Amino acid sequence: MAGQSAADGGPANAEAERPFETMSFEEALAELEAIVQKLERGQLDLEASIAAYERGTRLRRHCEEKLRQAQLRVEKLALDAAGEMKLEPFAPTE
Amino acid sequence: MPDPVPFAANIREYTVSELAVALKRTVEDAYGWVRVRGEISGLKRASSGHLYFALKDEKAVLDAVCWRNSLPQPQPVLEDGLEVVCTGRLTTYPQRSRYQLVVERIEPAGAGALMALLEERRRRLAAEGLFAAERKRPLPFLPEVVGVVTSPTGAVIRDILHRIADRFPRRVVLWPVLVQGEGAAEQIAAAIRGFSRLPPGGPIPRPDVLIVARGGGSLEDLWAFNEEIVVRAAAECTIPLISAVGHETDTTLIDYAADRRAPTPTAAAEMAVPVRRELAERVARLAERLDHAIRRHLRELSRHLQGLARGLPDPASEIRLREQRLDDLSERLALRSPARLVGERRERLARLALRLGELMRDRLGREDLRLHAVGARLRPAPLVHLLAAHARALGREQQRLATAAARLVGTRRLALDALSRQLESLSHKSVLERGYAVVRRASDGQLVPRLAALDGETRLEIEWYDGRLSVLRGDPPHAARRRPSSPSSQTSLF
Numbered sequence: 001m002a003g004q005s006a007a008d009g010g011p012a013n014a015e016a017e018r019p020f021e022t023m024s025f026e027e028a029l030a031e032l033e034a035i036v037q038k039l040e041r042g043q044l045d046l047e048a049s050i051a052a053y054e055r056g057t058r059l060r061r062h063c064e065e066k067l068r069q070a071q072l073r074v075e076k077l078a079l080d081a082a083g084e085m086k087l088e089p090f091a092p093t094e
Numbered sequence: 095m096p097d098p099v100p101f102a103a104n105i106r107e108y109t110v111s112e113l114a115v116a117l118k119r120t121v122e123d124a125y126g127w128v129r130v131r132g133e134i135s136g137l138k139r140a141s142s143g144h145l146y147f148a149l150k151d152e153k154a155v156l157d158a159v160c161w162r163n164s165l166p167q168p169q170p171v172l173e174d175g176l177e178v179v180c181t182g183r184l185t186t187y188p189q190r191s192r193y194q195l196v197v198e199r200i201e202p203a204g205a206g207a208l209m210a211l212l213e214e215r216r217r218r219l220a221a222e223g224l225f226a227a228e229r230k231r232p233l234p235f236l237p238e239v240v241g242v243v244t245s246p247t248g249a250v251i252r253d254i255l256h257r258i259a260d261r262f263p264r265r266v267v268l269w270p271v272l273v274q275g276e277g278a279a280e281q282i283a284a285a286i287r288g289f290s291r292l293p294p295g296g297p298i299p300r301p302d303v304l305i306v307a308r309g310g311g312s313l314e315d316l317w318a319f320n321e322e323i324v325v326r327a328a329a330e331c332t333i334p335l336i337s338a339v340g341h342e343t344d345t346t347l348i349d350y351a352a353d354r355r356a357p358t359p360t361a362a363a364e365m366a367v368p369v370r371r372e373l374a375e376r377v378a379r380l381a382e383r384l385d386h387a388i389r390r391h392l393r394e395l396s397r398h399l400q401g402l403a404r405g406l407p408d409p410a411s412e413i414r415l416r417e418q419r420l421d422d423l424s425e426r427l428a429l430r431s432p433a434r435l436v437g438e439r440r441e442r443l444a445r446l447a448l449r450l451g452e453l454m455r456d457r458l459g460r461e462d463l464r465l466h467a468v469g470a471r472l473r474p475a476p477l478v479h480l481l482a483a484h485a486r487a488l489g490r491e492q493q494r495l496a497t498a499a500a501r502l503v504g505t506r507r508l509a510l511d512a513l514s515r516q517l518e519s520l521s522h523k524s525v526l527e528r529g530y531a532v533v534r535r536a537s538d539g540q541l542v543p544r545l546a547a548l549d550g551e552t553r554l555e556i557e558w559y560d561g562r563l564s565v566l567r568g569d570p571p572h573a574a575r576r577r578p579s580s581p582s583s584q585t586s587l588f
Contacts, residue, residue: 024236067377073265077268077269078270092252093247
């Protein structure tokens with residue numbers, strides 16, 4: 001997967017304070033991975049490790065939420081009577 | 095053989111039209127069906143649908159026209175520079191003194207011709223930098239919206255939608271286009287540019303990734319995706335673009351300009367969206383590792399803490415020790431309380447006072463005894479003796495004093511007598527001896543040297559040399575003058 005490239009944990013520190021709500025799935029996943037690796041190395045003090053865990057949990061929820069939004073919706077562009085572009089539902093003919 | 099001399103008379107004279115018609119007949123008869131090989135040049139597609147172009151080689155040019163209804167379907171790729179073999183008939187165009195080939199059939203001069211054209215174009219566009227590696231953008235990891243440029247009918251869009259639905263259902267916006275034939279290239283280019291121009295957050299969602307796709311076909315079928323207009327639109331597209339045209343073996347120029355090239359439309363869908371289930375598993379694994387890591391970490395910290403705690407002294411015993419110490423100190427503090435200290439001192443003072451009284455009484459007793467002892471030893475004899483000695487000395491001194499005094503008095507008396515006599519001679523008495531008298535006021539003995547000093551006194555004393563006489567005053571001389579008729583006071587005056 002393309003996400004493998006982001007698993008080196010590089011951006012995790014720089015984005016530690018970034019509000020996860022604005023993060024893409026990929027960014028959230030990369031930071032989650034970095035946090036897990038950091039925690040697994042076990043070199044954090046108690047406070048930092050709990051903070052990391054809490055952020056990791058939030059990132060995980062964010063990722064799961066992104067994954068939950070999985071709905072196929074197919075539309076087709078068409079011109080309306082006024083010559084404006086509009087969307088209309090589309091289903092391919094079998 | 096015609097005679098050359100009567101030149102004009104022997105040669106038939108044509109009108110221009112007659113000659114043009116004759117030529118036309120001759121040409122059409124002689125070249126009624128020919129095959130000509132040449133390179134297309136100046137290709138023009140008229141609005142009527144007829145094609146006008148020229149065939150050329152290194153040395154000559156032949157105008158050609160292909161009527162709309164003569165064009166084969168599907169239309170072959172016809173482009174400037176393409177070497178073709180045309181079959182048709184020659185005809186003339188008398189009005190312009192021109193001849194042209196009316197093409198009945200047209201085909202590329204073998205597969206190599208089209209490939210050569212394609213290669214030449216590819217090189218030209220590559221030289222412009224349209225295919226440069228640094229232009230390629232990475233595809234988004236997880237697009238929200240996928241834009242698709244392809245035909246609304248057929249297997250391609252169906253395959254793409256199926257694969258997206260299988261992997262990670264997303265929102266898909268289709269921009270339907272013709273994928274071959276007349277106008278296909280223009281529509282495809284317009285669709286790519288249209289998607290690229292969509293603003294984020296507009297009524298039509300701007301795709302995060304584009305798929306430009308077409309199913310398999312001949313080189314000619316896929317030709318629209320080799321058109322420069324399409325290649326340029328793909329290169330300039332601001333949305334990451336996946337091209338998926340034809341089968342894996344087919345390569346069109348849009349593949350060079352795209353950010354990714356997919357061998358098939360299905361593969362394009364796979365590139366565009368990740369597999370949701372795999373991602374979910376990955377997130378779940380990470381979540382598990384996260385939980386595991388924090389638990390292990392906390393366990394380790396806890397063990398460490400316990401280890402450290404064992405090294406600490408028992409808090410309860412520490413507390414007991416300190417309580418004991420506190421009790422001790424409290425007790426000692428109570429001993430030193432101010433009330434207690436004052437009481438102690440008062441007690442001590444009382445004891446001292448008592449002792450002082452005792453000591454004083456002892457001392458006084460002792461001194462008394464001593465005094466009695468000393469007093470008992472006291473005798474008057476020395477004092478009497480001393481007194482007698484002093485009395486004798488005093489008697490002697492008195493004797494001396496009396497003698498000295500008597501002598502001193504005698505001499506002073508002699509001097510006094512002398513002075514007295516001298517004084518007598520100077521006193522008023524001597525004046526009195528000469529017959530004068532002194533008048534004094536009887537009341538206070540003051541001299542009355544003049545009448546004014548009488549001051550109303552009525553009793554006077556007159557002193558003569560040989561005695562005194564008190565007299566009562568009569569009327570004073572001034573009063574006598576005012577009251578001359580008072581004889582009594584006159585008589586009493588002297």
